[in-house]
Amino acid sequence: MLGLNKKDLGVLLLVALLALAAPILLNPFPADSGMAQFNAGYPDLMQRFVIFGIFAIGYNILFGLTGYLSFGHAAFLGVGSYSAVWMMKLLSMNVIPAIVLSVIVAGLFSVVIGYVSLRRSGIYFSILTLAFAQMSFNLAYSVLTPITNGETGLQISLSDPRVLDGANAPSYPNLFGAQMNSAATLELGSWSFTFSVGYYLCAFLMLVAFYISIRIFRSPFGLMLRAVKSNQQRMNYTGLNTKPYTLAAFVISGMYAGLAGGLLASMDPLAGAERMQWTASGEVVLMTILGGAGTLLGPVLGAGFIKYFENIFSKINDNVLHGWFSFMPDGLEDFIVTIIHPFVGKGWHLTLGLLFMLVVIFLPGGLVEGGQRIGRMFRRKKSDPNTPDGETTPAE
Amino acid sequence: MDAILLQLLNGLDKGSAYALIALGLTLIFGTLGVVNFAHGAIFMIGAFCAVTLSKIFSLSHLASEPSGTDFLGKPKYEDILYIKEWFGESAGAWMLDWSVPLSILFAIPVMIAIGFIMERGLIKHFYKRPHADQILVTFGLAIVLQEVIKYFYGANPIPTAAPEAFRGSFDFGVLLGFDPNAIIYPYWRLIYFAFSALIIGGVFAFLQFTTFGMVVRAGMADRETVGLLGINIDKRFTIMFGIAAAVAGLAGVMYAPINSPNYHMGMDFLVLSFVVVVVGGMGSLPGAVLAGFLLGILESFASMNEVKNILPGIDQIIIYVVAIIILLTRPRGLMGRKGVMEE
Numbered sequence: 001m002l003g004l005n006k007k008d009l010g011v012l013l014l015v016a017l018l019a020l021a022a023p024i025l026l027n028p029f030p031a032d033s034g035m036a037q038f039n040a041g042y043p044d045l046m047q048r049f050v051i052f053g054i055f056a057i058g059y060n061i062l063f064g065l066t067g068y069l070s071f072g073h074a075a076f077l078g079v080g081s082y083s084a085v086w087m088m089k090l091l092s093m094n095v096i097p098a099i100v101l102s103v104i105v106a107g108l109f110s111v112v113i114g115y116v117s118l119r120r121s122g123i124y125f126s127i128l129t130l131a132f133a134q135m136s137f138n139l140a141y142s143v144l145t146p147i148t149n150g151e152t153g154l155q156i157s158l159s160d161p162r163v164l165d166g167a168n169a170p171s172y173p174n175l176f177g178a179q180m181n182s183a184a185t186l187e188l189g190s191w192s193f194t195f196s197v198g199y200y201l202c203a204f205l206m207l208v209a210f211y212i213s214i215r216i217f218r219s220p221f222g223l224m225l226r227a228v229k230s231n232q233q234r235m236n237y238t239g240l241n242t243k244p245y246t247l248a249a250f251v252i253s254g255m256y257a258g259l260a261g262g263l264l265a266s267m268d269p270l271a272g273a274e275r276m277q278w279t280a281s282g283e284v285v286l287m288t289i290l291g292g293a294g295t296l297l298g299p300v301l302g303a304g305f306i307k308y309f310e311n312i313f314s315k316i317n318d319n320v321l322h323g324w325f326s327f328m329p330d331g332l333e334d335f336i337v338t339i340i341h342p343f344v345g346k347g348w349h350l351t352l353g354l355l356f357m358l359v360v361i362f363l364p365g366g367l368v369e370g371g372q373r374i375g376r377m378f379r380r381k382k383s384d385p386n387t388p389d390g391e392t393t394p395a396e
Numbered sequence: 397m398d399a400i401l402l403q404l405l406n407g408l409d410k411g412s413a414y415a416l417i418a419l420g421l422t423l424i425f426g427t428l429g430v431v432n433f434a435h436g437a438i439f440m441i442g443a444f445c446a447v448t449l450s451k452i453f454s455l456s457h458l459a460s461e462p463s464g465t466d467f468l469g470k471p472k473y474e475d476i477l478y479i480k481e482w483f484g485e486s487a488g489a490w491m492l493d494w495s496v497p498l499s500i501l502f503a504i505p506v507m508i509a510i511g512f513i514m515e516r517g518l519i520k521h522f523y524k525r526p527h528a529d530q531i532l533v534t535f536g537l538a539i540v541l542q543e544v545i546k547y548f549y550g551a552n553p554i555p556t557a558a559p560e561a562f563r564g565s566f567d568f569g570v571l572l573g574f575d576p577n578a579i580i581y582p583y584w585r586l587i588y589f590a591f592s593a594l595i596i597g598g599v600f601a602f603l604q605f606t607t608f609g610m611v612v613r614a615g616m617a618d619r620e621t622v623g624l625l626g627i628n629i630d631k632r633f634t635i636m637f638g639i640a641a642a643v644a645g646l647a648g649v650m651y652a653p654i655n656s657p658n659y660h661m662g663m664d665f666l667v668l669s670f671v672v673v674v675v676g677g678m679g680s681l682p683g684a685v686l687a688g689f690l691l692g693i694l695e696s697f698a699s700m701n702e703v704k705n706i707l708p709g710i711d712q713i714i715i716y717v718v719a720i721i722i723l724l725t726r727p728r729g730l731m732g733r734k735g736v737m738e739e
Binding site for chain 2: 067069116119120122123124126127128130131132134135138139141142143144278279282285289342347349350352353354356357360361364
């Protein structure tokens with residue numbers, strides 16, 4: 001079905017099911033219980049899950065398949081956001097033109113940057129993309145203020161022309177009238193689930209993006225990109241020009257980033273330059289590596305993981321910790337809270353950095369590889385308990 | 397004319413910081429072949445060495461005897477600095493005043509120790525891994541170091557003063573026959589420039605004129621052959637890593653009075669110093685120094701109003717523009733050697 005084999009279809013359906021049921025699955029704790037702070041099922045966070053999922057899926061097409069480590073992808077996200085907000089200012093509050101334009105503009109932008117940057121590889125490529133992204137960031141802050149509104153960020157206002165909108169059109173981003181922030185709430189006992197329009201639009205687009213990425217992974221084009229990763233020199237010696245392939249991968253991932261930026265702006269019509277800063281580019285690298293670069297599911301997992309812990313970990317403060325460990329004797333409780341304190345709340349980045357280092361050191365394949373290793377461990381035990389532990393798996 | 401001279405001077409002190417960091421980066425890259433994204437964090441830790449020492453010097457306790465009464469009539473106890481108690485009134489005051497230069501002595505062992513621990517504990521295991529993995533793990537390390545510093549020192553910049561004697565400005569123009577006050581330049585920046593020239597000269601002399609340096613240079617050229625000659629090159633490279641960390645750390649110590657240290661100053665400098673290294677040519681020490689000063693000077697010239705009127709915003713992007721042009725026209729950088737990072 002859909003041109004996928006059984007296994008890929010299974011993965012796609014699994015992701016679709018998870019995405020559709022996310023408002024329920026992510027709210028496993030009753031709203032009034034002490035565990036409610038671990039609930040991630042509110043629209044704002046769920047939207048970020050899927051939007052950054054799109055961003056990471058796109059980044060994975062470049063980094064996971066071709067091995068080119070770009071440190072400037074946030075620039076495309078930022079450009080996408082700006083063009084989406086401009087569309088909402090000039091044309092209509094309907095999100096369709098905004099999203100379409102953000103993808104197109106980010107695509108064009110990435111053609112230019114990719115064409116120049118891809119002339120070099122390795123660390124030079126990383127530095128070039130970093131240089132371009134920092135340039136865009138600095139320009140957005142300073143000279144391009146008429147377009148980007150500088151530090152304040154680009155916002156919509158009531159006096160904007162919006163030529164396509166009628167007199168009584170909604171003043172919030174909408175999809176043919178359905179406002180992005182409107183939501184239906186379902187109360188089941190003490191549980192409360194929120195189903196928001198914006199989230200489902202993002203989730204739908206994420207599924208489309210995921211489907212396209214599966215098709216790219218399984219296509220001859222994807223195979224060519226993998227060949228570039230494993231040995232570009234050999235490809236060149238066989239008389240094949242790899243540049244169009246890498247450029248195509250770069251532009252596709254740039255368009256994904258633009259889509260993510262457009263969606264961010266559609267959910268909350270605001271675009272700021274800090275979205276283009278190089279730390280933002282670093283974040284998508286973290287997501288992709290943490291989840292597992294070069295795998296289908298990895299980037300989505302990584303994006304969800306980072307965004308979940310960013311929101312949940314940073315909410316845990318000392319009072320919460322004392323609440324958890326209150327069953328312990330006083331001295332021990334204080335001691336444990338003191339130890340955990342630097343890693344939660346404002347110290348969430350410390351945990352992220354440590355986690356990231358551990359993953360790069362011990363688990364270069366990311367969470368997906370971790371899952372596979374655990375799976376293999378169980379399977380081996382079941383099928384053949386005599387297999388020696390040091391068994392080597394054949395190289396790909 | 398005086399404006400141009402002033403910008404040249406401005407460029408020199410920024411360029412010295414770039415050159416020192418880039419020199420350390422290149423030392424690590426040239427010897428160990430590791431792309432170290434945590435180098436900015438080392439610079440930042442150096443700056444916080446200065447902060448730490450001045451905090452240690454300002455430790456005090458309350459006097460046991462009241463020195464008078466405050467406005468409520470309660471007995472008032474004065475703060476007594478420990479260093480004044482131990483070293484005497486005037487020596488203590490002098491030490492507090494000179495805490496930044498004194499922290500050089502404090503920073504060198506600390507930075508070398510940090511360098512050793514980093515190399516032996518983490519980076520050693522990444523020689524055989526691809527450059528992308530090295531970038532990623534040191535990037536993670538940079539985040540961790542930065543957050544640790546933030547945890548202990550807070551997120552706000554901590555002003556750290558230069559010694560009283562160097563706080564003023566130097567009327568440079570009078571020396572060259574310009575009007576008074578045409579070219580005014582803070583003393584500390586002059587000292588920073590002299591200091592970095594000293595360090596750069598020291599590193600080059602060390603590599604050029606000592607047996608140890610000769611072996612290291614041989615190892616940079618052909619590690620395998622040096623190893624086959626029965627020399628433990630790994631040990632020497634570890635020491636070079638420590639030295640590179642010390643160079644970046646000292647750059648940070650002396651930079652503390654110019655720009656109040658905050659926990660993300662390392663990241664801000666890191667991006668620029670990588671650009672500097674690439675412009676200079678990966679693995680070329682003179683290239684790193686040259687490019688550091690060149691980009692520092694270009695940056696300060698680009699921030700002149702006359703230039704900004706012609707090309708608005710050029711001061712923000714000049715370094716990146718130069719880097720892009722250099723990378724595309726001279727792929728090896730200004731002084732890059734053949735065969736370095738060209739796979």
